Amino acid sequence: MSLALRLEHVSFAYAHGTPVLRDVELEVQRGEFVAIAGPNGGGKTTLLRLVLGLERPTSGRVEVPLHRYGYLPQRAQTGIDAPLTVRELVGVGRVPRTRLFGPLGHGDREAVREAIDRVGLTPQADRRLSTLSGGQQQRAFIAKALAGEPELLALDEPTTGVDIEAQEALAALLVRLRDELGMTILYVSHEFGAVEHFVQRIVLIRERVVFDGAPSALPGVWHDPSHVHA
Amino acid sequence: MLDLEFMRLAFGAGIVVGLLAPAVGFFLVQRRLSLIGDGIGHVAFAGVALGYLLDFPLVLTALVVSVAGALSIEGLRARRRTAGDQALALVFYTGIAGGVVLVSAAGALNVNLFQFLFGSILTVTRSDLFVIASLGAGALALIALLYRPLVAVVVDEEGARVAGLPVAPLNALTAALAAVTIALSMRVVGILLIAALMVLPVIAAARVAWSMRSTIVISMGIGLASVLTGITTAYYADLPPGGTTVLVAAAAVLVTETISVLRG
Numbered sequence: 113m114s115l116a117l118r119l120e121h122v123s124f125a126y127a128h129g130t131p132v133l134r135d136v137e138l139e140v141q142r143g144e145f146v147a148i149a150g151p152n153g154g155g156k157t158t159l160l161r162l163v164l165g166l167e168r169p170t171s172g173r174v175e176v177p178l179h180r181y182g183y184l185p186q187r188a189q190t191g192i193d194a195p196l197t198v199r200e201l202v203g204v205g206r207v208p209r210t211r212l213f214g215p216l217g218h219g220d221r222e223a224v225r226e227a228i229d230r231v232g233l234t235p236q237a238d239r240r241l242s243t244l245s246g247g248q249q250q251r252a253f254i255a256k257a258l259a260g261e262p263e264l265l266a267l268d269e270p271t272t273g274v275d276i277e278a279q280e281a282l283a284a285l286l287v288r289l290r291d292e293l294g295m296t297i298l299y300v301s302h303e304f305g306a307v308e309h310f311v312q313r314i315v316l317i318r319e320r321v322v323f324d325g326a327p328s329a330l331p332g333v334w335h336d337p338s339h340v341h342a
Numbered sequence: 343m344l345d346l347e348f349m350r351l352a353f354g355a356g357i358v359v360g361l362l363a364p365a366v367g368f369f370l371v372q373r374r375l376s377l378i379g380d381g382i383g384h385v386a387f388a389g390v391a392l393g394y395l396l397d398f399p400l401v402l403t404a405l406v407v408s409v410a411g412a413l414s415i416e417g418l419r420a421r422r423r424t425a426g427d428q429a430l431a432l433v434f435y436t437g438i439a440g441g442v443v444l445v446s447a448a449g450a451l452n453v454n455l456f457q458f459l460f461g462s463i464l465t466v467t468r469s470d471l472f473v474i475a476s477l478g479a480g481a482l483a484l485i486a487l488l489y490r491p492l493v494a495v496v497v498d499e500e501g502a503r504v505a506g507l508p509v510a511p512l513n514a515l516t517a518a519l520a521a522v523t524i525a526l527s528m529r530v531v532g533i534l535l536i537a538a539l540m541v542l543p544v545i546a547a548a549r550v551a552w553s554m555r556s557t558i559v560i561s562m563g564i565g566l567a568s569v570l571t572g573i574t575t576a577y578y579a580d581l582p583p584g585g586t587t588v589l590v591a592a593a594a595v596l597v598t599e600t601i602s603v604l605r606g
Contacts, residue, residue: 164504165504166500166503166504180505181504181505182505183500183501183504183505185498185500185501192372192496192497192554193371193372193545193548194368194371194372194544194547194548194551194554194557195548195551195552195553195554195556195557196497196553196554197552197553197554200493200553200554200555201497203490204490204493204494204497204498204501205501205505207490207491207494207502207505207507208494208502208505208506208507210490212488212490212491213487213488214487215489215490216490238553240552240553256498256501257501260505
């Protein structure tokens with residue numbers, strides 16, 4: 113396995129604020145499926161944003177030798193008023209892999225179709241996003257990320273607002289994508305009970321890395337939600 | 343009506359602006375920047391005033407000052423130190439205040455500024471039409487060529503940034519296109535009403551469209567129909583063309599909203 117990302121002595125504080133992350137050390141190999149868990153406000157999202165280059169560390173070093181990222185932000189939504197079809201949304205995800213000028217070529221349209229198919233939304237491809245369920249919308253956003261053929265897929269609280277059935281379907285989909293496409297997956301969630309059954313590794317963040325290992329090695333006390341939210 | 347050259351020129355300018363304003367406005371509305379057109383319009387007023395002061399072609403000075411104002415708003419917004427509405431307010435009021443001071447300094451307060459504030463499409467000349475048509479066609483061609491990356495930024499700006507798209511230049515381009523549209527549209531609907539022609543057809547189209555692409559196409563159709571209906575109605579009813587055009591666009595919002603409600 114080769115390196116997907118490395119954080120060395122990374123600390124981060126927002127301007128004039130208290131530190132969010134302190135001296136974080138983390139290394140992830142390509143093809144790993146890693147859950148970043150921990151309490152709200154513990155620094156999980158910030159860590160993800162540092163990896164994606166959306167924030168710069170106050171000190172320390174972030175190294176990501178990958179080139180193509182797919183990002184599913186918290187409560188992913190388009191924020192636009194105009195109607196948007198699934199195919200249009202996924203087409204947006206293909207833009208970084210094409211030339212800037214002109215329409216999508218045949219190969220790119222095929223890649224969009226394939227990304228929609230991978231998440232099981234082919235029957236809904238030309239429907240408006242707003243007419244789909246929360247779980248289907250989530251899968252449409254994953255298809256958008258897949259259309260860019262990412263080496264790293266980063267998901268921030270992807271199960272917020274979707275039912276248990278959709279959460280399990282999402283988990284199964286991600287495992288399949290990792291196996292089929294070999295991408296590295298970072299999955300941020302404050303409820304690690306929802307992810308520990310299908311990831312190989314859990315990293316617990318509370319300003320620092322307080323646990324890093326297989327879910328089975330997680331100390332029993334961490335399974336107590338009151339401990340996590342303390 | 344079309345026997346009269348000034349009406350043919352008016353329709354020519356109206357067709358370009360009717361198509362261009364909603365096409366640019368689409369990207370502003372989706373980015374929650376519907377009022378940026380008003381802000382740039384007020385900066386354009388300062389540009390007109392500067393033209394009077396320097397005795398330069400007014401459309402040219404309005405164009406240059408508008409683009410500078412639009413890029414300032416975008417620059418302030420992008421640096422995140424200034425919220426979007428605050429950046430807009432800063433440029434908006436600086437523009438109108440600067441315009442008043444410059445017009446006064448040029449001794450042009452007695453000039454009929456109304457033609458720029460509320461439009462004067464019936465005074466469009468052949469050379470005006472040439473400038474409006476060539477710049478308007480260039481702006482529409484640029485939107486068509488860069489449609490996909492412009493949409494990518496509108497749909498998910500942060501995602502576009504993560505994916506490595508040149509987000510800041512694309513946002514600056516949108517702001518510059520808005521400024522060009524406003525400078526070109528001053529004669530058609532006026533500085534105070536141009537933002538309406540950029541925004542209302544888009545709002546109307548979104549009520550009945552079935553996709554993003556159809557929203558843009560329908561909004562351009564509504565923009566074009568509003569201008570043509572507005573000019574024609576104004577001609578026969580002896581009304582101001584700019585205001586009439588905007589009222590037609592507002593009526594289009596009511597009609598599409600009604601259709602949307604009836605459809606459930």
